[in-house]
Amino acid sequence: MNHWPFIIAAYGVTIAGVLGLSVVSWRAMRSAEARADAMKRDR
């Protein structure tokens, strides 16, 4: 049995999951901090 498709699938799932969550978390952080900064400026 060729093991490489299984290896590629395992690494693919891992990298896609972690990279996806990193991007989502980074965007959520940037937008939340931008809203907080804008509110501070408007004070």
Add this chain to the structure above:
Amino acid sequence: MHIFANPARFLSIARPATPWLFWTGLVVLLAGCACGLFLTPADYLQGDSVRILYVHVPAAWLGMGGWSGIAIAAIMQMVWRHPLAAIAGRAIAVPGALFTAICLASGSIWGRPTWGTWWEWDGRMTSMLVLLFLYIGYIALARASAASGQSGGVSRVTAIFALVGAVNLPIINRSVVWWNSLHQGPSITMRGSTIDMAILWPLGLTLLGFTFWFAAIVLMRMRAILAETKVEARMQRMARDAAVGERVPA
């Protein structure tokens, strides 16, 4: 830990630490994966599928480590009323659940060529699946308590749930000893490793890389929760001021 009780002081450390952890983690992780995929030899029994070890084991450790962090945060919240503990618990939950899911998925993929099956209801896999369900329950409880005005944190019930759920951690750890399992026994313990160093060494790199990434994601999520809490508090203050202004006769 009390030194970080002030959110401003915490942010002054978290802001520079976030990109540093992310980019260092990425470099170390890529190096570890490349070494694991192309430099180490295939296992004499499992063949090339042993290379899944370099993502599966860090995912398992971080899935369990995440819940340990949530349980410690719950203790700090309930005993010392640390203002950032509950926020840290909320921030850890989603990456912890993700790494647990990755552990289950990569383990299932690894099981097919090694054991001839995608899944087996044995102690290790079932207790790890229970951990994923615990994470989902914690995330739901934390969201509900945040929606009911816990100023970014989690309710006492959520913290107690985190502590009760920690009972599952030693069960996961000892499951391969207590019950017959397709899963191999403990191969990395305090006394050393049964895995040959020729295969083992890139694991340190991927473990470090994933840990840095986990920490970077937790910091990003904590910063987002803190910023949202600040906006919410400001809006509530504005609404209160407006209501008071309407009541004052002209």
